[in-house]
Amino acid sequence: MYPQDLRYSSEHEWARVEGRQVRVGITKFAAEKLTDVVFVDLPKKGVKVKYMQPFGVVESVKAVSDLYAPISGTVVDSNTKLLDAPEVVNTDPYGEGWMILVQPEDPKELDTLMTADQYATMIGESGS
């Protein structure tokens, strides 16, 4: 459920280091809580995001939820496929359902995020 190679925020975003960049999405737990994701609003390339500040929103039929950046930096890519197929966030949250790719300002921020086991404990599930 919670891949070991990711870091997790208390707001249910994951961060994956890919070379010098960091890919960001929301966890399976968050996707299931939202159930049917029907709209995702993401920043465009070049926009700056700040650590634990809202960078976009994800909407289910019923609710609007803010997305929080698990790392500060510049958006170098955003998953425009989600505009037409937001349900991918539910079906493949760690793969095709990624949201933004960030060029970090301070990679050390990642150290403040949770490991998979810490995250599983926080949401009340036993470690992977």
Add this chain to the structure above:
Amino acid sequence: MAINQLKRTSLYDVHVAAGARMVEFGGWDMPVQYSGIVDEHRAVRSAAGLFDVSHMGEFEVAGPGALESVQRLITNDAAKLAVGQVLYSPMCTPSGGIIDDVTVFRLGEARFLFIVNASTTAKDLAWIEEHVRDAETVDRSSEFALLALQGPRAQRILQRLTQMDLSDLRHFHTVPDVGVADVRCLVSRTGYTGEDGFEIAPPWDEAPQVWEALMEAGRREGLVPVGLGARDTLRLEAGYMLYGNDIDETTSPLEAPLGWTVKLEKGPFIGREILLAQKERGVSRKLVGFEMTERAIPRHGYPLRVGDDEVGRVTSGTFGPWLNKSIGMGYVPKASTRIGTPLDVDIRGKAVRATVVKFPFYRRATGV
């Protein structure tokens, strides 16, 4: 007992066992969804869904003055109802605002049943009692549970559990004493989804038996339990008003698309004078339906703009799971009500373009 203790319907345990996600609604602990709003919504449009709406209130008004009392309370014309017929109507204040929107069942010549919204039950009861003359008002809310079986396969499913020939029960008609799975129920061909369907009122404690029998009878037909989440998206697509969102004491039925329920010629009723004046002068704003030109979702309370002017607020909005579009409704000035009129919805500070469209958004194809 805690002050904010939520009320439970007799189906509470059934919902929890079925894995429902429960939420507070109008003081009740109700299922918002089971498998997911989108799945449940599509099941109702294509097969059938079963809803627990036992939280709604039921009041009976009976006695020699019953018809006259009902006529005073509602804007629609109860005199036109034969015994066994049902109508939908607002109840208005003297200033033409809407106290609640209700369905009225004529159970006998001098016997009527009001089905009212859960969140307004206490207010409605006080209002009805205050205005009834020469008839008795009885709160029967705790006697009746209420299930809604909705969708194109509803008749086929219900028919398996009853002797009555359901093809004899026409839209907006009711039969008081139908055996459903060996339970005596008040059954009507009514609903809040835009589909064919029934509302079934068994005695409060016998609802689980009726629910389980319906689920069993409908299993092969694709019947699923449906929560309040999909109930809202279904009614929104079908253009039904939600009390407290789209209509309330500050809106008139002539501003809402409820002019068809205001029968000014029927004789005196509460609110008639002002509604007559509104009709003659014309209202300055009307509720319209609009469609977003992109996928962004309008939500209750978001500002509606024409050019730079804020002209109103979104009263209801959602992503319509069947229409596959973001839709909403809200009050706009008369000049902006024509189909095709561009509006902007302020979504998180960004103006997103919408267009006024034909209302309701969804109408089922009627085969007969």
